[in-house]
Each structure stands twice: as structure tokens, then as C-alpha cells.
Amino acid sequence: QQQVKQSPQSLIVQKGGISIINCAYENTAFDYFPWYQQFPGKGPALLIAIRPDVSEKKEGRFTISFNKSAKQFSLHIMDSQPGDSATYFCAASGSGGNEKLTFGTGTRLTIIP
């Protein structure tokens, strides 16, 4: 059973626009929500992460919005650039010991000129 649902599967955004990727989770024991960026042939790279005690976290052009009651979180990429074209994964983990990451299915983002 998939515990983290991610949408959309693919996204095309014009350069300078805002890219928005959404995730929803089911397990209320999750307490750490990172986003990873993956380029073809590379491993995922940690982009930004949030814990449920805050509703928003911003790092440069990247912002996570978190809605604990709805069990949803989203990634916003402001002023999207062609170099942002990659696959983005949301993930979640708990504090139960091994803190394994449960990933969403990924969003392939393409930024067009």
C-alpha cells in the first residue's frame, strides 16, 4: 500500500513561472518530510525538508508548505529555471528507529524557455 501519494506525474512550466508539486501521506507517525531532486543517471539529492511543527519552510527559490490536518505537503519552485528540469520526489519518515524513507512516485519537471 502506497503511503505517500505524489502528483502530478509530469509537469511543464515556462521559465520564470512557479512549479508546484503536491504530496499526501497516510501514516500519522511520519514526522520528517524531505524533497529530493534527481537528475538522469544520478542519485537523489536532498533539496529541502520540513518537520510538522512548522507550516512553511523556504530556502532560496524552494518552499515547502505543510498542512498537518490535511496530511498534505507541497513543493513550490519560484522563478523556475531550465536547470530545475529534473525528477522530484517527496518522501516521509518517522522517528521509530530506522527512520526509513517512504518515497512518492516522482514528478518529472520540465522547464521550457
Place this chain on the structure above:
Amino acid sequence: ETGVTQSPTHLIKTRGQQVTLRCSSQSGHNTVSWYQQALGQGPQFIFQYYREEENGRGNFPPRFSGLQFPNYSSELNVNALELDDSALYLCASSGELAGRGTQYFGPGTRLLVL
């Protein structure tokens, strides 16, 4: 500070063979997790090692096994390879220095089973 490294980068095996993949964790990290990423999918947790002991396992059969060494490097072994084992295998390191929950991934080993 060096990042997570994995070897080999690519590997081709035939069904029924055995394979060993290697991972060196980031400096100061004492925990290694292994993930399988099928084409077009998100990574799936295989298992985690903390200070040389298995510390959690995902929904993978026993033919997937691992080791962690005193220097915190790790191996993933897969016996009796099946076609569906073809995937990118990712190693991630973490630990107190990384912050709770934070995992840093290596570039992966691309395994093709024919």
C-alpha cells in the same frame, strides 16, 4: 568531507547469478540504508544498517542481504538474481552528524539482469 560513493556504477548479470554492490558512507555517518529504484519509480527501502547491525528491513526477500563494516562502509548482496531485480540500487548514509532523518544518497549502481 567526501560524499557517498558506490561501486560499480553499472553491472550486467544473468538470471540466477549473485551480485555484490558496495557503498562507502559519508564521513562521520554511522548508518547506511539501501534502496531499490525501478525505472520510473521512487526508491523502495530494502534495509538499513546501524553500527554493523541490521536496523530495519523493507518488503524484500531474504536473498537480499547486507553487511556493514567497522568503517561504516556497506555491501548489498543479492542471490539468485531475477529479471525484476534490474534497477538502480542506491545507498544512503545518515547519522547523528547528518541530523535526525536526513539521508544523503550516492550515485547508485545500475544493475541489469538478463
